[in-house]
Amino acid sequence: MTTIKTYKSGRRKVLKQACALLATSCTGFPAIISARDAKPTVRVLGTHVTLQEPLRQRAEKELGINLVYSPGGSAQVLFRASMDPSVFDVYEQWSNSMRVLWQSRAIQSIDPDRIDYWGEINPLSKTGRLSPGDSIGAGDAPHRLLYVQPDGSLGSQPTGEVSYLPYVHNADSLGYNPQRVPEGQPYETESWGWLLDPKHAGRVAIVNAPSIGLFDLALAARARGLMDFGDIGNMTRGEVNQLFDILMRFKAEGHFRGFWNSVPHSAKLMSRGEVDVQSMFSPGVSMVRATGTPCLYAAPKEGYRAWQGVMCLSRETRGEQEEAAYQYMNWWLSGWPGAFISKQGYYISNPERSRPLMSPTEWDYWYQGRAAAAELRGPDGSVTVQPGEERRGGSYAQRFSNIAVWNTVMPTFDLTVQRWNEFVIA
Template sequence: MTHKHLSYAEMMARRFAADRAVTRRRLLANGAKVGAALAVAPALGRWAAGDASAQGVVLREIGLSLTEDPRILSRFQEDTGITMEGNSQILGNQITFWLQNYQDYDVNQVNFSQNAPLLAQGAIQPFPTADIPAWNDQVIELFRVPDVPGYSERSGWPLAGTYTEEAFESGSYDTFIGTPTWFGFDAFGYLEGQAQGDLTSYGAIFDPANAGRATLLNEPITSVMKVATYLEGTGQAEFEGALNNLTREDLAICFDFLNELKQAGQFRLFWSDFGQLVDLLVAGEIWVGDFWASACAAAVASGAPAVFVNDPAEGSNGWIQGADISAATEHYPEVTTFINWYLESGVPGAILGVQGYYSPRPDRVEPILSEQSTTVEGISDWDYWYEGAVPEERPALSERLNHIADWQAYPDEFEEYSRLWTAFTSA
């Protein structure tokens, strides 16, 4: 069965219309709420009540351009009267920027693989999960209990990355390092018709058939993790540490593998940002690599036959993006209102959802995405992006949770990762 994908222009037009429809429905709903606000304010949560004392407060956050989307920030302001000023950063700058500037910011929307140094250096503060009412039984189990699909026995992630060490080890899960706001799975991608070999395995990146056309992200945490996922997933190595927290001996194995490949001319280049990756794909400079799903989508929109492999044979690498609270914020109540709104309103979840990412509160995203069809003709965005209506392109979330090798995390031996990576790229 073939599916009719909307053209890029049509997709954009429909998404624009869908956003306006959401706004209209929400305005109506909010209008009704105003009358009932006094009576039901506690039940609805602060965002719906439009807390008078919070009106006019200005918060500041940093995040990826995806999270600092003006549609998200302006809806937050409409709903709560609180202003959030967003400052977009690229992934690689976020740790440095936050450590230098957290005194001037309230929220850091960050990949949780960066949390460890931020917490250790006192730039973010842990906070009780009870302060985020939307973090309740409706949150996807993955983030609430161990031993469900997607949980990594070896690393304890995603729970170990979400809750403080104490809350994780005691099993109380009552104190956040940060609140997960969206998550997804990294794998790899290729250019159809160019890349050779088995294209269901990370091995395609390391296949000599693609020598001189392969690439990796120029960053040790995620790239080394993919190599480890491949080596262990294919039985070529067995690691002592978790895939997201390798030991020095494990690292030696990974880098022996990488260095040998580099010497043989396997890698064309090491890419460093989203825009560059899209350009490289469109120009056909690279055929296979650890591409981001969103970059593949952007390349497709520009006419390149890029394919993102959702669930490689060796498993995907999960990641969590979430909201950390600045250790120096003077607006703690408004910050928790913001985080709560992020999950409860469903608005960011819907905007990020059609870009391929998941919300920890799918129940809040479903009502919005079920009402719109902006991706494949005749299929609602909810069915396409969450439910696997076109499984060969986009498996269901519940299915994908079964194929997670581990989650991106800040490894204990980061200095060694970094040192070996520098040696590898400069060799």
């Protein structure tokens, strides 16, 4: 009886969190029309950053299955998945969604023996660092949520079951227009503090996600000397309240232009000249640059906010759909998808398999941090990198040796979501 009561209590808590998450975003999901024929259909729920039409078409062709992509904002898809796992077969998002998904029992464990390239996945996903001397960073480093422990919890001790497949990942920061914000020096003068610099008042936008945007603003507040944290990846309730009290004062003074719910939304804010500096993901920077608007992706001296992409199986996925879902997950690590996603500045967890499918110039620019020997194009074919340009932040190894915090759902998540909603609608 105690077990049943505990589960119901935990379930109610997670559903309450999910409902609160929904309030952070209001963009609806597109209508989905599923093909009906003899081929299995895999429904993929995720965000715009990976649910792209060229990827869907290529996977369908190579795997002989139907794929239905349902992209949305990060808060939306987490709410939808945690509330009703029957609406998806595969979930694609970021590791900060794992606690909510696992506690709500929306997903099932994954057998790494059924992942063809599991042995090729690099140490970042399995240990939290690429090299032994790297700092892991605060918060939910990917390995801390990867393995299903004997008691059913998630942890870092390797077992025969994992909660997600690690695939795309990146180190995020802020984007800025160098025509409006004087160009800084990577790791020296570029700073999260720019998000709360009064010089940019009214021209700042933040990602509308409490487990992501919160850390952008926490890093900014610390960089500006407005407050400090004992552990920025595990804030106390007092620290959360202090941070939001500070942010509410900025909001009341009209400091923020707005909050974006998707990558295309963030790109429009910058390309239309509505903001000068904002939280950004790498694909958004590529989109802005493709329009001809200058946009630099900062390498903050305080370190990056990192994230690990996750692919999860719905607890409802069985039989033919489950087999097709495993095929789809394996396809993502097969080489071509990793090469494709690199064009928008993302990394794949087994990069050496993608390397032969990238030109030497692409590999040198995206992974090695070297100057581009020729112009480079983004996923849509638009030129996003000019000859001679170097990737801001340097190589893959350099970027991931400078992690301040990972996207995280903290124990104070209920309070965080409550205060975030107050902040957004104030």
